[in-house]
Amino acid sequence: MVKRGPREKIVLLRGSSGIRHGDPTTWTNEWLRVNLPVGDAILHQLPDIPVEMWTAAN
Numbered sequence: 879m880v881k882r883g884p885r886e887k888i889v890l891l892r893g894s895s896g897i898r899h900g901d902p903t904t905w906t907n908e909w910l911r912v913n914l915p916v917g918d919a920i921l922h923q924l925p926d927i928p929v930e931m932w933t934a935a936n
Contacts, residue, residue, distance in 0.1 A: 889935050 882888060894900070894908045912928050919926040 891931070891934055 894904070894913055900908070912930050915926065915928050916931075918924070
């Protein structure tokens with residue numbers, strides 16, 4: 879986390895493990911819960927953010 883002021887913080891999240899370097903839970907924890915919903919929101923221009931990203935930011 880990087881602080882840029884009294885009320886502003888930047889959170890750097892680790893990227894996905896990918897298909898080859900992941901384990902059996904990679905698809906469930908990273909792709910189905912986070913990556914695919916974020917990609918869908920970007921494609922359809924929706925402001926949806928998965929709860930995992932809110933949790934990481936908090």
